[in-house]
Amino acid sequence: MTGSVLAWARADVGMSVRGLAEALDVAPATVEQWESEDAHPSTGQFKRLSKVLGRPENFFFLTRPPKKADTANAAFRTAYGKGEWLAPDPKISQQLRLARRVQTVSAWLGRKLGDPNPSVPAVIIRDAPEKVADLLATWINWSLEIQTNNTEARTSQILRQLLQDRGLTVLHLPLNEDTAVRGFSLPHPVAPLMAINTKENYRARLFSYVHELAHLALHDDSVCLVQNDEGTERWCNEVAASFLVPEDDLRKYVAEKFGSEKISTLDQVSALRGRYKVSLLAVALRLERLGLGRPGLYASVSRTLEKRAKGGRPDPDRPQNRARVRLQTYGRHYVGSLLEAAESDILPETQVLDILKVSRSELADLRVLSRSGAEG
Structure with a gap:
């Protein structure tokens, strides 16, 4: 095994020496010896190493590391309520490499076919989420009527197609449920791309499309595993909530259903979410942001929320060939x-x-x- 190739593969998935050592149940010094070629793993350790790093076994016998890293820069969207930084996941790393390959091909095709550049609106994180939501909705020709007049599945499909009509590549990938990653985005001047987790239900997908679009509008190309409720992630969540739950309509709808009282219970939030085809948390975030819900409503709903539903089911009239x-x-x-x-x-x-x-x-x-x- 080539030690420098091992070090490259470890860095490619964002794993430290200590992290790899813990995953393989060996001492950090042992991994360092493998990378310096002062020692070599046993057959069993080697097989586990290959699996953990998401590379075929013969990859580690290359004479030198790849000249160009194929790591995909991405901003990850994590599941609600996850308060810890995510550990690197080999499956996610594999999907990122797939996405980067698709993006490379898409950029080449766009130039060869003479397609116009997508020109995703450029924003900065200091911009008000409401303003950015309006800008993005206008850009893709989105309307509240689409949400209120269609099923959750159809609304999600329409949004995906409108994004593609604007030149974005929108992948649907089966990201593992236990990774807590709902999607990621890869900015590019010619071939911007987003990937959405198909293990999520249609409401979650709808929110993730807009969340990732907000990332692309920021042209955010940092390599990160992010917390859901802080910094850029919080801002992108607010953009998505503003996009899918417009303020004027929500204020009117709340007044019709509950009068002037502040929303304070999960049942009340549930009564509102059906109109907008979004999650309980998206509605709770919006209510609290606009002063229509009691302080702490979002955190309260997050704590009591039931386990996430499974992904959308295939249409039985459409065989999955x-x-x-x-x-x-x-x-x-x-x-x-x-x-x-x-x-x-x-x-x-x-x-x-x-x-x-x-x-x-x-x-x-x-x-x-x-x-x-x-x-x-």
Whole structure:
């Protein structure tokens, strides 16, 4: 095993020497000896090391580390109520590398196809969340009527498509539930990208789309594992809540249901959230922010909230074949660009097959699905 390659892989997932040592149940000095090649792991230790760092075993026998790090810079969105910094997770690292590859291909395709740059509105964290929410809603042509006139699933699908219509790549990835990561964003001048956890329900996805859009508007490219209630994360949450729960409508709706009393119970919050297709916490955050809820309402709801619901269920009328899964994962914007590149002889069809990991017959199915708008 090449020690410098091990050190590179460890750094790539953001893990310290001590962190790797604890994951492998060895002393930190042992990891240091492996990286300096003064000692080598046993077969069992090596297999666990490969799994923890999310790299195939043969990767560690490269003669030198990769010249260019493929670490994906990302701002992570964590689950509500998580008060501790998240530990690096190999599965998340793998999904980040996938997202970075998709972003690289998407940027190349955009230039070759002559697509206009997405031009995500630029904001700063000192901007009022209400103002930023209005700006982003106008940019993607969003309206409250979309939320109130559609089911949760359909509202989520419409928002994803509007984001893609603006040139954003929107991935749906099965991030592990126990990682507490709900999504991440990768800014880029030509190919901005966001990834949403499909283990989340439609209400959580809806909120995450806007939260990640706020990150992209900040052009936030820091590598971080963030707490949900502090700094940039808190601000992005407030932007998403303002976007999905407009102040004027909420004030009117609260007055109709509860008069002038301040909202103080979980039942009252629950009675309000159905209109906006968002979570209890999103409504609680909005109520407290606008002075419509008692102080501490958000924290109280967070403490009593039941376990998060599972992700959205597939449509039973849409069989989950490989073509549909690819379209759901990568989205119509990215898949459509690949298909257009193949039809325009910008990319050989064999390369598109390799990128999407589908057969020719599945690619034909993908063309039909993409054109029909059946993204799911």
